[in-house]
Amino acid sequence: MKSTVEKLSPTRVRINVEVPFTELAPDFDRAFKEMAKSIRMPGFRPGKVPVRLLEQRVDKQAMFEQVIGEAVPGRYSEAVATSEVKPLGQPEIDITNKQYGEDLAFTAEVDVRPEITLPDLAALKIEVDPIEVSDDEVDTELQNLRARFGTLTGVDRPAQDGDFVSIDLSATVDGEDVPEAKTEGLSHEVGSGQLIEGLDEAIKGLKAEESKVFKTTLVAGEHAGKEADVTVKVNSVKERELPEPDDEFAQLASEFDTIDELKESLVEQVKRVKRVQQAEQIRDRALEALLEQTExxxxxxxxxxxxxxxxxxxxxxxxxxxxxxxxxxxxxxxxxxxxxxxxxxNSEKGVKTQLLMDAVADHLDIQVGQTDLTERLVLMSRQYGLEPQQLLQVLQQNNQLPAMFADVRRGLTIAAVVHGATVTDTEGTEIDTAEFFGPPNAEQPAEIAADDDDADDVADDSVAVEENAADDDVAADDTK
Structure with missing residues (x-):
């Protein structure tokens, strides 16, 4: 077999393939053997008809076309493997010669990863916002903590924002009841906006045993998208009483003895959240900088x-x-x-980002190891509430392993880019990126670290994942 590659555009090629007719002999043998299993002929037991006898009686051109249908995918894969192209998605195959006795010829047009000239990664500069914690942010955390230890007390007054109410709901559309919209004794925080649009405004000002009708658009069920008349009845109104923010509360709500110690802990808590946000900003701005500098x-x-x-x-x-x-x-x-x-x-930016990350990964020779895949499997299994081995089976059944492999490699790639760049905040302070991107040359980012027990459970499976996903990654459409 011989093949040549024509470059149609920076992102598309045509692969021309010629297969000598003699090379298809094994394919013909397999086809005839399969046919012999189902052909019945006088004088021969079922499945025992000689292949040579079949060859004399079948339409050879029709058989050739059947062989072509089975042979082309394999020959295409072989042509890709011997070329330097990296296909994206499925090819468009055109059989240009399928005459029995002559060489098989076909073309395959397919999108490919383009050649990308990368900027100097070591010269990349990333600037992000500094970590600053305000008194208001700490007070918000303290208020949230007080709310967790608050008590609800019934009140004889109209409902207002922040109150907790018990309500009954019913709805009609064009005068007909909507059964799925009916509920009784539902607990709701006024002003939270967690239920249907217009509900909070209708409840405000109502006392216990009072009701009101308002209009809203249903978002689910048989009548989704239709305007409905909704009746809300308030059964009870309760207000939340918060404990005083003093030393006694600190001892109740935490391991600290004083309210000042508790507040210092809340400051660190807010800082931790902001460090995560800063890490996300570093990642996003690294990508933005690369995209801006790369065609x-x-x-x-x-x-x-x-x-x-x-x-x-x-x-x-x-x-x-x-x-x-x-x-x-x-x-x-x-x-x-x-x-x-x-x-x-958004689609153009998403595809650009993935193509860019793959090019950078190739340039830096980023390798995905067993540990990387194991830890990603463990992390994903926790998110989906599945055992790691069970999740692995789901990914295999849905052919999602190549996509997971590519995603892990891109995560390792952005970590490597960040380590090689100069990262500072807007005040000029250099930022240590090791906490969330792992130390330089580490096997994987720190944020996907897994427990040893879980990692051991899926380590053996990850070896197969690494081998299979790596083999499939180039041929798979991993820009989805």
């Missing part, structure tokens, strides 16, 4: 697939009803035109 040709078919997938997910819950989707966007203050424009922009 990345876009494979249109891959971008369009991402656009289509996002649109499908957006309207799937609306039974793919375009009118309902337009109405939903209008209520959010948007439009279909704005949605499509944002979708296109």
């Amino acid at each position: 990345i040709p876009l494979p249109e078919a891959i971008v369009q697939a991402q656009v289509d997938d996002t649109l499908h997910n957006a309207i799937h819950g609306l039974e793919h009803d375009e009118e309902k989707f337009a109405e939903s966007l209008e209520k959010e203050g948007s439009s279909r035109e704005a949605f499509d424009a944002d979708n296109r922009t």
Whole structure:
């Protein structure tokens, strides 16, 4: 077999493949043997018809076309393996010669990862916001802690923001009851906005045993998207009394003896949250800086697939009803035109980011090891509430291992980029990135570290994951 590659654009190639007819002999043998299993012929037992006899009686051209259908995928993969192209997605195959007795010829057009010229990674400068903790932020945390230890007391007055009420709800659409919207004894915090739109405004000012009718648009069920008349009845009103923020409260709510010690602990708690936010900002700005400094040709078919997938997910819950989707966007203050424009922009940026990270990973020779995959599996299993081995089976069944492998490699890549860059805050203070991106040359970022027990449970499985995912990664469409 011989193959050549034509570059059609920076992101698309045509692979021309010629397979000598004699090379297809093993494929013909397999096809005839399979046929012999099902052919019945007088004088021969089922499945025992000689292959040579079949060869004399079948339409050889028809058999050749059947062989072609089974042989082309393998020959395409072989051509890709011997070339330097890195395909994205599935190829468009065109059989250019399929005449029996002649060499098989076909072309395969496919999107490929473009060649990307990277900037000097060592010269990359990243500037982020400094970590500052205000008194108001600490007071908010203290208030939240007091609320956890608060008590609810019934009051004989109209409901207001912050009160807890017990309510009954019912709804009608065009005068007909909506059974799924009916509920009794529901507990709700006034002003939280956690239930249906317009509910909090209707409840405010109502006392126990009073009710009110208001209009709202249902968002779920058979009548989703329709305007309904909702009746809310208040059964009881309770206000939350908070404990005094003193030493006694500190001893009740924490391991500290004084309120000052508790507040110092809350300051550190806020700082920890802000350090996580700062790490996310470092990652995002590193990507932004690289994207700004790098020219990345876009494979249109891959971008369009991402656009289509996002649109499908957006309207799937609306039974793919375009009118309902337009109405939903209008209520959010948007439009279909704005949605499509944002979708296109976000898809292009997403594909650019993934192509860029893959190019950087190749440049830095980022390797994904067993430990990296094991820890990602353990982390994901906790998020989904599954055992690691069970999650691994799900990923294998849904062919998601290559995508997970690529995602882990990109995480290691951005960590390596950050380590090589100069990272400071806007005040000029250099930032130690090791806490969230791991020490330089570490096997994986620190934030995906796993417990030893869980890691041991899936270590053996991860060896197979690493081998299979690495093999599949190049051929898979990992820009989805």
